[in-house]
Amino acid sequence: MTTVRVIGVPTDYGQDRRGVDMGPSAIRYAGLADGLADAGVEVEDAGDLLVPRAEERDPDYRSPSQGNAKFLRETEEVCTRLADEVADTIDDGELPLVLGGDHSVAIGTLGGSARDAEVGAIWFDAHGDYNTPTTSPSGNVHGMPMAAVLGYQEWADVGWANAPGLREENVVYVGLRSLDDVEREAIRDSEMTAYTMSDIDERGITEVVEAALSVASDGVDSVHVSLDLDWLDPGIAPGVGTPVRGGVTYREAHYAMERVCEADVLRSMEVVEVNPVLDDHNETAELATELVASAFGKRIL
Numbered sequence: 001m002t003t004v005r006v007i008g009v010p011t012d013y014g015q016d017r018r019g020v021d022m023g024p025s026a027i028r029y030a031g032l033a034d035g036l037a038d039a040g041v042e043v044e045d046a047g048d049l050l051v052p053r054a055e056e057r058d059p060d061y062r063s064p065s066q067g068n069a070k071f072l073r074e075t076e077e078v079c080t081r082l083a084d085e086v087a088d089t090i091d092d093g094e095l096p097l098v099l100g101g102d103h104s105v106a107i108g109t110l111g112g113s114a115r116d117a118e119v120g121a122i123w124f125d126a127h128g129d130y131n132t133p134t135t136s137p138s139g140n141v142h143g144m145p146m147a148a149v150l151g152y153q154e155w156a157d158v159g160w161a162n163a164p165g166l167r168e169e170n171v172v173y174v175g176l177r178s179l180d181d182v183e184r185e186a187i188r189d190s191e192m193t194a195y196t197m198s199d200i201d202e203r204g205i206t207e208v209v210e211a212a213l214s215v216a217s218d219g220v221d222s223v224h225v226s227l228d229l230d231w232l233d234p235g236i237a238p239g240v241g242t243p244v245r246g247g248v249t250y251r252e253a254h255y256a257m258e259r260v261c262e263a264d265v266l267r268s269m270e271v272v273e274v275n276p277v278l279d280d281h282n283e284t285a286e287l288a289t290e291l292v293a294s295a296f297g298k299r300i301l
């Protein structure tokens with residue numbers, strides 16, 4: 001039986017809206033343990049990483065190579081510890097489930113997951129998160145993790161952000177609908193595969209998810225799944241910091257998670273960007289919990 005080790009990362013260094021640091025609590029409160037039990041997996045909750053409050057830090061501390069990026073030192077500090085936790089979890093034969101926090105935590109999750117193995121990644125998100133400290137219009141590191149771990153542009157010089165076992169060819173985006181201009185060109189020029197919402201409209205979630213799974217798992221040991229709650233339509237997932245209209249539906253999202261489970265390639269998973277302060281009676285955290293249960297095997301019949 002799979003044992004899932006839950007690792008909370010209560011950080012909001014990667015963006016400007018406060019509250020996403022409460023994501024791990026909100027997701028647990030929404031019934032994560034019961035959801036995983038329904039899915040038939042063993043659960044071990046490792047608690048939360050200790051993350052100093054943003055108010056105690058200076059977002060504007062910059063070393064010359066940091067460009068616009070805010071809280072980069074703090075992000076390094078958290079992601080370095082997270083990468084070790086994730087790698088240790090996998091070494092112990094368990095499956096890490098990381099609860100964000102904002103999407104900057106992916107630098108740590110992927111760093112640990114792709115440390116000693118060849119892995120692919122499926123990025124369920126409205127956004128590409130492929131900015132760099134100098135191309136980013138916002139300076140928010142949650143818009144940069146994919147570029148960071150792949151060493152795109154100046155990220156190549158940032159020694160701590162890397163995922164040696166992850167190659168662009170095995171990275172797949174599903175559900176894109178908001179890209180910055182430079183980021184769009186960079187994604188076009190990369191070897192990554194990107195399915196936008198229009199692709200889902202045209203081909204249906206069934207076909208897109210099949211394609212995503214096959215590209216991500218091609219020639220590698222296993223796959224990391226990154227689930228940003230703003231992938232879903234804000235009508236059903238209002239508790240996120242950067243909502244974008246026109247996201248996937250409740251059923252499309254569940255279907256995708258069910259297929260992830262059936263493909264039996266999962267190495268690590270993270271659920272990010274749940275912001276209880278912006279949420280409506282914890283409904284986004286509840287949705288996150290249900291989607292995790294589907295990804296780990298909960299079925300109707």
Ligand SMILES: NC(=[NH2+])NCCC[C@H](N)C(=O)O
Binds near residue numbers: 127138140143228230
């Ligand atoms: N993980 C996220 N929600 N990312 C949103 C990124 C938004 C925008 N592209 C930026 O870089 O600032």
Ligand SMILES: [Mn+2]
Binds near residue numbers: 127142
């Ligand atoms: Mn994201």
Ligand SMILES: [Mn+2]
Binds near residue numbers: 127231
């Ligand atoms: Mn997003």
